[in-house]
Amino acid sequence: MEPKRPTAKSHAHSVLTPAFQAIPNPTNGVKRKRDDRFERTATNASSPPRKPDTAQNLSKSQGNGQLQNGKQDPAHRSTDNSLSKPLNEKRKALLSARKALPIWPHASEIRESLRGVRDVMLLVGETGSGKSTQVPQFLMNETWCQGCIAITQPRRVAAISLARRVAEEMGTPLGSSSPASKVGYSVRFDTSTSPSTRIKFLTEGMLLQEMLRDPWLRQYSAVIVDEVHERSVNVDLVLGFLRGIVTGDKKGRRGAPLKVAVMSATADIEGLFNFFDEGYAAAGKIKSQIFTPGHQADGEDDSESSWSGLSSPEETEGKTKSSSDQTVHIKSTFISTCYIEGRQFPVQIMYLPEPVQDFVETALRTIFQIHYKEPMPGDLLVFLTGQDTVEALEKLVNEYAQTMGPEVPKILTLPLFAALPQSAQQRVFQRAPPKTRKVILATNIAETSVTVPGVRIVVDSGKAKIKQFRNRLGLDSLLVKPISKSAAIQRKGRAGREAAGQCYRLYTEQDYIKLETDTVPEILRCDLSAAVLTMKARGVDDVVGFPFLTKPGREGLEKALLQLLQLGALNEDGKISETGRQISRLPLTPALGRVIVAAADEGMGCLSEVIDIISCLSVENIFPNLNTEDTKEQAEAARQELYRRQGDHLTLLATVQAYAAERSDRKAWAEKYFVSHRAMQNDVRKQLRAQCQQQKLLPATASFDDHNTTTSEARTIKILKCFLRGFASNTARLMPDGSYKTLVGNQTVAIHPSSVLFGKKVEGIMYNEFVFTNRSYARNVSAVQMDWVGEVFVP
């Protein structure tokens, strides 16, 4: 029984007059606990003590360490001559910044780690160690490095901004801006490389696509896989393929080695080590592990215990401590490991003494405790679960803030979640006005994707919405769950980027101890059909035998194989079909890819329209959510003109067509209809059209000229049947009691309130998504006749 959350109104009146008495005194109410990580690091005898004061202090000691070693970065000498003066000046300034990075003194160790037969390096580098920018530069002039170095990132923005930074540091133009450019990047919609590119940042998905074309990655001498701890499905696939290349014979590479560096921010390398070690063993190479604790020990004292001590299960944060105290090396013949300390200021952790029911209410109290107690400056970052809790808390904080006395600094609340328009997201990066504290109310987006400057205090609800695919039901659940320890540590770390910070955990220390160590990897939580198709397209016949870092359950793999078979992406023998190959090259889920292929069979007009619809399904919401009741009503009225009785798919098509027909002022048009102008300027449409042409899904003579602005009834049926070819299993029929029941599994499903068919009753529905939140919802829904469903299975 969860107590009903108090409304802002009731509090503003009764409890909070005068503002603060209702909120317990922070020193009594919250148990204090020092984060002892810093203390341990500071007593480390082997390196100068690290003080939390300034980055300058840090840079000095580490710069000196480099000088003592008397080594120079060869990357430096070799390119100097070709530089113009201003670039050189800039680079000199950047060089001192590079020398200040914690990773700098490890340059020769890192180079050594990948020489000779050592083809795999596992590197743990905490946030701020500089690993992403420096490791490729350390490696690029090694004798084995004749080709290009690829470095993967989970996100597009990271790939681009890292490339820009490294280009600056090397004093080379970026990407395609000059044929002499040595640093480039490749992400969806934006590839910028030159013939001279030596270091290429790319997204994991991009590297997977390159692997389909060139399974041996012949243009690369090394692949650096960064941010592995985030464990996206794509990174798991990349690692599996890379293991095959490094442990296999090098015939496909004409004997040239491929060096692989795997980098992670958390000390989870035991699993990675075993993963690659098993690969070497399976390939018949000697399985020799020498665990070498301490610095340059000889390997005689190879005790498993020191290694398992590193991964002691009871305390993840303990791992970080012991690893900072002494560099832990584990060596095998082929695999080396390397630990780099980060540059993170200490963060003090506070727990609640008692568990609470309502974290929104508790967050409210905590925010104001902090605001009254802590000196300025120091912005707050609050981690919540979703848009609903962010908006609820925003309202409450704003109400309470009005009751503060004039002597108290002001509060500026800033919501931050993915569905928020870009302009509103940008507000978190602006400096707060004088005498104002920013309070950023964020979802998980702030855990990895967005770094907010100025944050010194984190408030962590300890919860997040987690998506989990359920094979049996064929649906996604999106539920609020406790986060893992590593996520809690990640959130805490957001307070220590610029100065010493604090983290208020809205749960007890006991609760923290009970959290799972790591977040469940995505591959155990998602629909595997796309991953299986990628494997099949790269020639993996036995997907159960694929080298997974974490093996997904058999049920999930079987479900995926079955779905691909139903889509015609696989033949009866389990090998990929021509259709499957076409689908695997499209940047879409297999089901949506199947719709494209079906539409291509129907001819030009149909394909063009299906692409218009799918491009809308692949981007942010075309019809953005609105805050106030007033605008909601206005929007509903304006959008009526675009809505189609057949459902969401034809509504999207009508919207694209109306937008395309508007020749004068499209921005004004979008505003009039409450349609997202940004979402309508859709690169996916362009990309899909180009890919269909490249893949010859159309006769060579056909081209995408601008098509009709209206769609005939016969055409709409054709279009819906194309969608059914991909989504035949996502259908439900109307029951006498007015509910819908799925054809497969006979489960109750409700039409999502965002659908134009919400509240309508039709014979049958077809939908793109089946999600369980508070109940089972079908999203992106169209009306279909039940006899069409049987039809699509006829070849």
Place this chain on the structure above:
DNA sequence: GAGCACTGC
């Protein structure tokens, strides 16, 4: 009556 976060030649 409702929308965690990413990604794709």
